[in-house]
Amino acid sequence: MADMPLWEVFIRNQNGLHHKHVGSLHAADEKMALQNARDVYTRRKEGVSIWVVESRHVHASDPQDKAVWFEPADDKIYRHPTFYDLPDEVKNI
Amino acid sequence: MSASAITTGLLPADYREYALRLGDNALILGQRLSEWCGHGPFLEEDIALTNLSLDLIGQAQLLLELAGSQGDDTEQKTADELAYLRDADAFRNVLLVEQPNGDFAHTMVRQYLMDVYDEILYSELIRSGWQPLADIARKVLKEIRYHKQHSGDWLWRLGQGTDESHQRMQQAVDDLWFYTPELFENDDLQQRLQAAGVAPDMASIQTRWQAGVLPALKQAGLRPPESGWVATGGRKGHHSEHLGYILAEMQFLQRAYPGCEW
Numbered sequence: 001m002a003d004m005p006l007w008e009v010f011i012r013n014q015n016g017l018h019h020k021h022v023g024s025l026h027a028a029d030e031k032m033a034l035q036n037a038r039d040v041y042t043r044r045k046e047g048v049s050i051w052v053v054e055s056r057h058v059h060a061s062d063p064q065d066k067a068v069w070f071e072p073a074d075d076k077i078y079r080h081p082t083f084y085d086l087p088d089e090v091k092n093i
Numbered sequence: 094m095s096a097s098a099i100t101t102g103l104l105p106a107d108y109r110e111y112a113l114r115l116g117d118n119a120l121i122l123g124q125r126l127s128e129w130c131g132h133g134p135f136l137e138e139d140i141a142l143t144n145l146s147l148d149l150i151g152q153a154q155l156l157l158e159l160a161g162s163q164g165d166d167t168e169q170k171t172a173d174e175l176a177y178l179r180d181a182d183a184f185r186n187v188l189l190v191e192q193p194n195g196d197f198a199h200t201m202v203r204q205y206l207m208d209v210y211d212e213i214l215y216s217e218l219i220r221s222g223w224q225p226l227a228d229i230a231r232k233v234l235k236e237i238r239y240h241k242q243h244s245g246d247w248l249w250r251l252g253q254g255t256d257e258s259h260q261r262m263q264q265a266v267d268d269l270w271f272y273t274p275e276l277f278e279n280d281d282l283q284q285r286l287q288a289a290g291v292a293p294d295m296a297s298i299q300t301r302w303q304a305g306v307l308p309a310l311k312q313a314g315l316r317p318p319e320s321g322w323v324a325t326g327g328r329k330g331h332h333s334e335h336l337g338y339i340l341a342e343m344q345f346l347q348r349a350y351p352g353c354e355w
Binding site (some may be wrong): 004025026027028030031035036038039040043 | 094135136137138139141144239242243246
């Protein structure tokens, strides 16, 4: 329906540690958005928890800033944790 | 006569009949909802309606399997045989579930009235002395509780929505209300099932149903019509003309191509 706002849907799967963006949908309010998300995005056991956020509340970086914002990280490989030995006790990195 | 028949006074035909009543309600309501597939008011609700339909058809499959497994070898049938090869007068669903989808208001009012009924009924049936039915009830109950959240939300939204949505919802309540007393009919079989601990007391189910539905209608700004004509007959196989059309569509493939699988 044209007069219903757009919502972004985030799902956490059975073994997941965090919610992942899975798509968007239309709904009149948060209650309907959660139900619609359940019906549209968890039919195949995709998740055990849902977040919905009205799309207008999501602020995005400007695609035109891509080079300025993200390319300076390209030559700083020393920031990657690949140079360190991880103890076995540390999970989920 | 089996040992269980001596203790309960029930015959295989009684168990079969009860499972058919429950299974046919789910099957026909599921088939009705499936008619919305591709025609929902918006994409998300289209998928929601199809989900409800698939839940109900899954429930019907379990219940009709249970019905078909009663009796000796000559009487037993598969769920598919029961769904696709019976004529209208052998169906045991209540008339409410075969009523046409109408507009979205009629579909949602019909759904809500049934969802409240099913939630109360199956919350009792999980304690049924008939263990296979109690096991099915546990699965059904989870699905039904979601259905009721969904249809209950729409009842409130549309009842309290625009003038037009309110008027359509009130019309649906007026049109469908007189099909609800049949849900609680307490016939001879029902009484014997209750005495045997298989089925709950229908009078108490009715009291609880009214205690759920009436405040929800009021909250949605809707009211039940004054008492009047009351529909009955589904349990005896006396159906409205609508069931024939439902079966013609639902059973066509198996009737035209017996045993067809895909």
